[in-house]
Amino acid sequence: MRTGIYFCLEADDNLDIRAVSRYAVGMPGIVDIRWFGIQPRLDAPSIAEMLKRKNVERVVIAGGRPGLYKSAFTRALALAGQDPAEVRLAAFRPLHESFLESMERIKLSIACAAHALPYPLSAVLVESRINPATLIIGGGIAGIQAALEIAEAGQQVYLVERTGTLGGHAAMFGRTFPALECAACILTPKMVAASQHDRIKLLTNSELVQVLGKAGSYRARILKKARYVDEKGCVACGLCSEACPVTVPSAFDAGITTRKAIYLPFQQAVPNSFLVDAANCLYQTNQTCGACARKCPNGCVNLDEKDEVIEIAVGSIVMATGYDVLDVHKIGRYGYGKHPNVLTALEFERLTNDSGPTGGRIVCRTQKFSGSAMPAEWTFNPLGVSPRRIAIIHCVGSRDANHNRYCSQVCCMYSLKFAHLVKEKLPDAVCYEFYIDLRAFGKGYEEFAERIRQEGTFMVRGRSTSVTESGNGLVIRGEDIMSDRLLEFPVDMVLLATGLIPAQGSEELSRILGIACDADGWFTELDHNSNPADMGHKGIYVAGACQTPKDITDTVAQASAVAAGVLRHISSGRSWQVISGIPLKEIEARSKSLQE
């Protein structure tokens, strides 16, 4: 069939157009290859002329979002007197430029489209020996869920977590939207179950450093960093922590409280054992102190413990590395870091949490005067003043060409949840939501948004521009688009609905594993619609927010889907043939057999 390939790219596609064209020219039946530029405006009649001239019978649109241009080409093909159904799409997400494999995928998706072969059907299964053990990277809710599902099915799981405890971000939350359930009540049992399961081997404070082998038989080298505390012997009495002279911000409390260099991440931490933060411990940095080791009644603290590298053999790998929160210091206009009562979402999450520093009371940061010589410190005093006016700013660093182009997906809902918590805990407080578009897209979400509106939260359409300090309070400025006026009024506290970014180190991981990241750094699934948990038929799967920002519901669903994929992989005894290894002839043959 006489086929024309037309590239309609998006602004963020990094594509070596020459290499792809050179490849496409070699395919049989290709009569025309054209590059329409970035986000082209297409005119169907003139395209029809072009198609007629080359007598094109099938059109392949290649690009980041080829579907956008399908209607123009369908019309053009009809105008040119051909079957308008012969418009095929070769979609490839903008991929990270460091991936050779991504080029192979682009070539393959174009070849599949040119032969009218659905892309997901392009790979073949071959018999192979499969190691039934699974390595899960990341001990957040996604990792825990996948681990439990796989282990319950009777297979061995290694759960590797970078920090000292399971739980991830989900452990920091107080309530979940939209049902306002207690997050800890969902997560904690799962954490405990994971730690006690016979078939789950927990490797906390550990990182993946190297992976060798191929799908079905990987050998993973894991750096097990020294905990300096005997996990089994520690009873979490906390005496060591009392003795420790070093104080640093607590990551679990999003930095609004402090912890010691030897610490328990949080009360329900799994494993429930203290650990030493080597970067801040005086003994580790300059061989002094050692107070904790002297204090420990069980003698569990061994400050001379060494890191070790262990090697494990696995058949499948699950990526569940989650996300980080954008550094709001970068966005100067909201005054984060300058004004003590401008908080990020995670900070507020900890503040409202019943296990947080104020026992769940919402208070403003106040200055603690600790003698005249010391600089006054801003802290949350449980007996402090409650804010009366709270503004929540949506889309901070999301949907913004200057920061992240994508929508962080969870911010609208957690901002609405915050508005509810404010109303619940401070009935007299006024709450403003500054939003651009309210995206309440899940089950029961729209109803939740409606409920928040009815609770008396002021919804202001228009993301505010700046937060400045005046007198004792903050002044927020923005445009209220619905009532067509500029606003400038004082508030006591500003919450920034900060966007999500890929977890730190995920680029390193993608390099170690040879898997693809998109331009924003999120891991790329094989096919967005038909294969959202597989990362390319290599026995590597992706679950949770490390693929793209996701709420807990979707994360858990995807983790279970991953477990299904892993178990199918194990029990079928067949692996996918690696995609880049499929020759063009094979595609043609498969396309023919499908058509017959």
Place this chain on the structure above:
Amino acid sequence: VPTRVNPKLIEELESFGSVNVQNCYHCGDCSAICPHSDGIFAFPRKTMRLLQMGLEKRLETLLTPWLCYHCGHCSTECPQQAQPGEIMMSMRRWLIARYDCTGIAGLFYRSATTEWITVALIALLTGAGLLSYGLSHGTIRGPGPFLPDTTVQHVYRGTALAVLLLIMVNSLRMSFFAIKGVGSAPAWQIYVRKLYLLPWHFLSQKRLLQCKKGGEEAAYGTWLIHAGLVFGHAIMFVLVTFFLDQMISDRTGTGPIHILRDLGAVLLLTGITCASYGRLRKKQVRYAYSHHTDLLFLWLLCYIVVTGIFQHALRRSGLAMGANIVYLAHLMGVVPWMLRIPFSKWMHMIYRPLALFLAEVIRETKAAQDRSGKSVRDSGTIAL
């Protein structure tokens, strides 16, 4: 009242230099960040909305593009890279074309070729006319001036009169459009009371200082360059209109006229150099996109100033013939430059103070209506 929608408006505006209008998703950042956006004159977001909806009749009545001094802050902060600052700039060009009763401005803005050919044609006609006049009344070899000052001044004053007439008609059209947009006509007392704003804003350009460079310091540099250009122009126009003979005939003098003339030339040259540097470097947001009319404006002005200085230098060094030829070339630039004024970017010098004056009048009128209990908004207004 039926509302007419022009679905091609955005495409039309693209020839006036607009980019990415459709990118705007109305977060309102730009309007809130703009130091000039205020009360009933909130912009640029609202302008973007009207553009996206294609409401050209409503856009015609807008004064807000003239309240913008294009510091580019909105464009830097825009999360969608919709370039609101640049769109306000192109709206000014579009409005200049709309106000212009002859329609020539629109032709110039749409096509660089038309503009260049027209300018060249007028230059050639001027050259031919002056040359034939000069040759029939004297000799190009000198030593006396080849073109008598009185003749030049007549030509100049005639051109200036025609230009002034056009400027007045167009300014009236602008005022008419703007007041039409209000709904009810303001009382004449308000016009009188606010009239001082016209010369005040024309001379001081004070509002430019409200533009904050990078959000912090005021844009003093920009203001100085702009003020230099304004005063350079003003000095030159006054001198040429009233003191042309003294300005050029006295060869060795150092009187006040000569000092003013040299000052004017220096101010203009400095302004041109700074603006050209900015436009060619494209580092500042305001200079990132240049329309062909902006460049012609600068280069023609540059040509006039340079030939002016050059002919003067030649005359002082006694090269009469050279001086005469360069002088002729100088005038060949001046006449098209003058005739281009009512159709060009230059008109912002008039429209901007006028818009500030009208905006103040409208604001006062609305406030008065508000006080007397009438509805603030006319019934046709919808929130955008």
